[in-house]
Amino acid sequence: xxxxxxxxxxxxxxxxxxxxGGNYGELIEAFRSDAVLxxxxxxxxxxxxxxxxxxxxxxxxxxxxxxxxxxxxxxWAYLLVKHPNGSLTVTYVYRAATT
Numbered sequence: 001x002x003x004x005x006x007x008x009x010x011x012x013x014x015x016x017x018x019x020x021g022g023n024y025g026e027l028i029e030a031f032r033s034d035a036v037l038x039x040x041x042x043x044x045x046x047x048x049x050x051x052x053x054x055x056x057x058x059x060x061x062x063x064x065x066x067x068x069x070x071x072x073x074x075x076w077a078y079l080l081v082k083h084p085n086g087s088l089t090v091t092y093v094y095r096a097a098t099t
Contacts, residue, residue: 002034013094014046020087024050027088035090043092053084 002019017034021027027050035045063079066072 002030014091015043016089016091018087018089020085022085023083024086024088027086031088031090038092042094042096044095046091046093048088048090050088051086053086055079055084 002017019027019030019034021030031045031048038044059075059079063072063075066075
């Protein structure tokens with residue numbers, strides 16, 4: 001689920017982690033379980049941004065052209081039923097423990 005971290009964890013007081021998955025619920029679940037572990041290390045989430053997955057325009061154009069050969073109908077059905085993966089980008093900030 002975790003697609004990447006920038007910069008490497010522990011090398012900066014601020015880092016960005018990208019989660020990729022099937023739907024919003026899966027991404028939030030991965031974020032929550034990860035946030036608990038990072039909170040124990042002193043990192044708190046400072047912001048998050050979700051981007052819904054999209055099919056490229058070229059896929060729709062190809063499916064439309066292939067409608068003549070009937071295979072386009074199957075491509076359109078696939079495009080309408082299967083949703084592409086979205087991504088959740090979270091910024092974490094290191095907060096020193098206050099006593």
